[in-house]
Amino acid sequence: QRASAKGGPKILPPGCSEENFTSFLDAARKLVEDDNVFLIELDHNLIDGDYMQPCKGHDMHAIVDREYFVASATVSPRDVPEVQELMRLCNKHEIPVWPFSIGRNTGYGGAAPRVPGSVCMDLGKHMNKVLDVNVEGAYALVEPGVTFFDLHEYLEERNLREKVWLDVPDLGGGSIIGNAVERGVGYTPYGDHWMMHCGMEVVLPNGDLIRTGMGALPDPTVSKDPNLRPDQQPGNRCWQLFNYGFGPYNDGIFTQSSLGIVVKMGIWLMPNPGGYQAYMITLPRDEDLHAAMDIIRPLRMQMVLQNVPTLRHILLDAAVYGNKKSYSSSDKPLTDEELDEIAKKLDLGRWNFYGAVYGPEPIRNVLLSVIKQSFLSIPGARFWLPEDRKEPNSVLHTRSNTLQGIPSVDELKWVDWLPNGAHLFFSPITKISGDDAMLQYSVTKKRCVEAGLDFIGTFVVGMREMHHIVCIVFNREDHESKKKAHWLIRTLIQDCAEHGWGEYRTHLALMDQIAKTYNFNDNAQMKLNERIKDALDPKGVLAPGKNGIWPKGYDKEAWAIPSE
Amino acid sequence: QRASAKGGPKILPPGCSEENFTSFLDAARKLVEDDNVFLIELDHNLIDGDYMQPCKGHDMHAIVDREYFVASATVSPRDVPEVQELMRLCNKHEIPVWPFSIGRNTGYGGAAPRVPGSVCMDLGKHMNKVLDVNVEGAYALVEPGVTFFDLHEYLEERNLREKVWLDVPDLGGGSIIGNAVERGVGYTPYGDHWMMHCGMEVVLPNGDLIRTGMGALPDPTVSKDPNLRPDQQPGNRCWQLFNYGFGPYNDGIFTQSSLGIVVKMGIWLMPNPGGYQAYMITLPRDEDLHAAMDIIRPLRMQMVLQNVPTLRHILLDAAVYGNKKSYSSSDKPLTDEELDEIAKKLDLGRWNFYGAVYGPEPIRNVLLSVIKQSFLSIPGARFWLPEDRKEPNSVLHTRSNTLQGIPSVDELKWVDWLPNGAHLFFSPITKISGDDAMLQYSVTKKRCVEAGLDFIGTFVVGMREMHHIVCIVFNREDHESKKKAHWLIRTLIQDCAEHGWGEYRTHLALMDQIAKTYNFNDNAQMKLNERIKDALDPKGVLAPGKNGIWPKGYDKEAWAIPSE
Numbered sequence A, B: 001q002r003a004s005a006k007g008g009p010k011i012l013p014p015g016c017s018e019e020n021f022t023s024f025l026d027a028a029r030k031l032v033e034d035d036n037v038f039l040i041e042l043d044h045n046l047i048d049g050d051y052m053q054p055c056k057g058h059d060m061h062a063i064v065d066r067e068y069f070v071a072s073a074t075v076s077p078r079d080v081p082e083v084q085e086l087m088r089l090c091n092k093h094e095i096p097v098w099p100f101s102i103g104r105n106t107g108y109g110g111a112a113p114r115v116p117g118s119v120c121m122d123l124g125k126h127m128n129k130v131l132d133v134n135v136e137g138a139y140a141l142v143e144p145g146v147t148f149f150d151l152h153e154y155l156e157e158r159n160l161r162e163k164v165w166l167d168v169p170d171l172g173g174g175s176i177i178g179n180a181v182e183r184g185v186g187y188t189p190y191g192d193h194w195m196m197h198c199g200m201e202v203v204l205p206n207g208d209l210i211r212t213g214m215g216a217l218p219d220p221t222v223s224k225d226p227n228l229r230p231d232q233q234p235g236n237r238c239w240q241l242f243n244y245g246f247g248p249y250n251d252g253i254f255t256q257s258s259l260g261i262v263v264k265m266g267i268w269l270m271p272n273p274g275g276y277q278a279y280m281i282t283l284p285r286d287e288d289l290h291a292a293m294d295i296i297r298p299l300r301m302q303m304v305l306q307n308v309p310t311l312r313h314i315l316l317d318a319a320v321y322g323n324k325k326s327y328s329s330s331d332k333p334l335t336d337e338e339l340d341e342i343a344k345k346l347d348l349g350r351w352n353f354y355g356a357v358y359g360p361e362p363i364r365n366v367l368l369s370v371i372k373q374s375f376l377s378i379p380g381a382r383f384w385l386p387e388d389r390k391e392p393n394s395v396l397h398t399r400s401n402t403l404q405g406i407p408s409v410d411e412l413k414w415v416d417w418l419p420n421g422a423h424l425f426f427s428p429i430t431k432i433s434g435d436d437a438m439l440q441y442s443v444t445k446k447r448c449v450e451a452g453l454d455f456i457g458t459f460v461v462g463m464r465e466m467h468h469i470v471c472i473v474f475n476r477e478d479h480e481s482k483k484k485a486h487w488l489i490r491t492l493i494q495d496c497a498e499h500g501w502g503e504y505r506t507h508l509a510l511m512d513q514i515a516k517t518y519n520f521n522d523n524a525q526m527k528l529n530e531r532i533k534d535a536l537d538p539k540g541v542l543a544p545g546k547n548g549i550w551p552k553g554y555d556k557e558a559w560a561i562p563s564e
């Protein structure tokens, strides 16, 4: 729904009159003050920005028309009561609102809303405090705007890394809350961020404020001040120590969902393990993937592999060292021979395994000796320590930081594999097994080649499964390139569903398609999700369409992504 | 509501006419066959039975009048469609139904329903198959009736304990599903049963059947048979490997809740660690609790203490060796001197710490040396291996089994501390810290003494908190003893709330009181729980009142537990 009036938004919220929108904006401006309401006007030029300065009203790695996933306005509340009041306002005016913490969710839609014309709520701009770092309990309590970089610096400045470590994803600029509620991953032993969260404060769609777990029990010994607002009350001393509380354990319904806005969250920190060593193992042949996986599974389940290790395809590493042009003048997918050549040139394997051992030296030595012995049974496999790699931009050096929770943006470089580099993540879950990994690799690679794109990917090894992250890099200024990437991911979703594989997370444009693959027993899970959604958000104002869940007022089909 | 007609139930479901009940029973009998409907008739004599033969229609450790928490009938479905159909019948007749898996939930209400006259659904009688044990993925898929004993025997018979270990609670007769959905605990590194579950199949209050996580994605590669019922379809190959799936992660709302009936659940098994050693450390003085806790916290967080260890009060051990009478003729709480004497006689400490190390010998040695060195800094502390203890019924010998997942019923003995022994668990959560543990111990002990009861308790050490389990033993044939126990737990709940402590789980009779302590921001969490409850179960038929959550048709106050 395009707005007509000059001075109005580029896109109005669905079904919203200009008067209603203006009256909403006036109320919002009064609430959060003018500076914190940003209207995306009709003639506004959508500037993507970059990772460090991401745009906040559209998808900066747009895979469909850049003008599609665009907000009507961005509002930045300054505290929890303003978030609550905004939710009440949105209900009153029946305006959809899309909350985000930082907006660096690239590859999955950035800060953009699923429904064009939604109001985006930028939680991180003002609500960005580290509320607590408790060394004894090894946890932090943070607001949405706290990035991995922020918490890292907080620890560094106070010399707390001697005591506790943070877990970080590949890039440090994301929100700790934003990443955890999307169930993102990092690479230390605390890599499952959702598993490691503990206790939340959440604004519900109707503006109510809850604390989960032990947070629901007020602690009279920490504060008796009756003048404190609920959100200002110090939490129960066990809020960040014990997740489940009493009664239904609700936390999970606030992940990948449209049921609440997380305004505080506890995250467990890892006690400094008293020693650390990162390493890389290079595997020469493409088919070594098979043997590697069957080695990894038992070691990981036994916790000999203590962290979330990754097995990276040569091109993911190569792309960090340079763009496609620097290796080849071809604009076709690189051939096996070319990949072998690149591996040789970089002195890397066709697959490269990055892990680390944690603990005092005698423990590390025992673990490392088992790890080496196991992997070096693969002919031609080589073991490397960071000091063995002298090249600039060494991925092992970066991983050595990441795997001890030191954030960076080094890995951003692979996004520039193609000119005007943008990316889309395809992230199916798979068993840790040679057969499964080989099959999933061949199925996905085949389609990449069909789309004329290089396969770039990594297997991220969780407790008993892997997140296979296929990085679809495209040229965002090239219509054809975007079309291919979009075709590719739609086709991969379908192919994988036929193999029984499903994705753990996705871009706005693919949410409906993926949700439909989780259709056991006539979509029984979706019906449950919709029933809960309608009960908590009867007007359907909070993030309609997120992860394929549409409130009762919305016609799913009408909101299908326009195919180009 | 007492029934009048002979041949009718002792207690009718609330608001239910005898005709309606009869017509429900007829339909139920037709569905599951006569043998699987058991009516608790007006003149039925309520027999408690014992742990091995628990009663299925009332609380066998009744803390209020034995005639209060009593079902109208027990129905035992034979398969998932019958569970679904029973839910539809209950909706049709508006009859409350209370599901249980085994009914050995002693100390928390056994198999009894919260609302007298509910129909109990005995899931475990027929639905008791181990559906899968997958060694490669280290998991099992079980039905509600599978007990820890059952799965253990399954592993033993197939020589699978060489590969994978089970985690068990103190007693092996409980349901793996029943225990996990109540968020019960065991004592290996996999002791948090809820954390270690993976993937569920759940019947919703309206009879719909869902699979959670990856289970929601049908796997065409494992079966294409169109004639299989949904519940018979082989699950997605990642169902038991990855919990979260796509979209809201709903599993938690089916724990300690009345939102669904879990008919299948995956549970992770621990890969055989390749070596094991249990040990005990005895601490001579009551106040050693303080030092011990401050030693335990960092060791546990560093995973030097790999499992869920326990620090047990002398009387918990003493009660396993003999009843109160065998130590003293006093009917008052035992004095410090008497406790010292018992400790001396048993060659135990006033507190006794039970742990284990896992892994190959060099790893175990490193860990044990750190553990010993830390604890033996407490004057008089002594370190014991199982072979050091030659007495019969040695608790260390039992723990040595429990801590490697070998189930038993040895610990049942402490329930007989008093004649006609019955028990009630008071289970607050606390920080792992000397100050907190001492304070909670003194607050709870003081009230035990006031009630004329002995303090019997254990600190169960989780990841960053402790479940402090206070075992309130009473004489179930002595009205005064029951009254005291009931007074004690009500008082403890209140005292602890004033210290900011809350319980993790509770008996039917205390659910409302505890739920009310989790009242942050004007009971915001309860309002959320009620909203979800009403949305999924508009007629309020599934387990009304469970964990303090009452459907909209119920007047909470009217269902308050009668005080004696």
Ligand SMILES: Cc1cc2nc3c(=O)[nH]c(=O)nc-3n(C[C@H](O)[C@H](O)[C@H](O)COP(=O)(O)OP(=O)(O)OC[C@H]3O[C@@H](n4cnc5c(N)ncnc54)[C@H](O)[C@@H]3O)c2cc1C
Pocket: A099, A100, A101, A102, A103, A104, A105, A106, A107, A110, A111, A123, A144, A168, A169, A170, A171, A173, A174, A175, A176, A177, A178, A179, A181, A182, A183, A184, A185, A186, A260, A261, A262, A263, A411, A412, A413, A415, A546
């Ligand atoms: C090179 C590269 C490497 C990457 N590596 C990783 C990796 O290792 N691991 C990984 O997980 N990701 C990775 N990503 C993806 C992404 O950068 C991170 O996941 C990032 O943390 C997400 O962005 P954000 O934190 O700014 O989230 P936001 O954009 O703030 O939030 C993302 C979404 O979460 C929801 N949300 C956010 N905050 C809230 C809230 N407070 N309440 C309710 N809902 C909320 C909203 O739906 C929002 O759209 C990578 C990306 C790139 C480009």
Ligand SMILES: Cc1cc2nc3c(=O)[nH]c(=O)nc-3n(C[C@H](O)[C@H](O)[C@H](O)COP(=O)(O)OP(=O)(O)OC[C@H]3O[C@@H](n4cnc5c(N)ncnc54)[C@H](O)[C@@H]3O)c2cc1C
Pocket: B099, B100, B101, B102, B103, B104, B105, B106, B107, B110, B111, B123, B144, B169, B170, B171, B173, B174, B175, B176, B177, B178, B179, B181, B182, B183, B184, B185, B186, B260, B261, B262, B263, B411, B412, B413, B415, B546
């Ligand atoms: C001496 C002693 C020691 C104990 N030690 C421990 C211990 O170490 N750890 C521990 O956790 N407990 C312990 N307990 C308590 C108890 O014995 C166990 O928790 C036991 O597993 C619970 O009984 P059950 O498995 O038969 O559960 P059930 O009685 O089958 O279920 C308990 C409740 O869970 C819910 N429920 C059960 N099945 C389902 C289902 N399929 N779908 C939905 N809801 C369901 C119902 O509300 C039901 O009332 C101990 C008890 C005693 C007496």
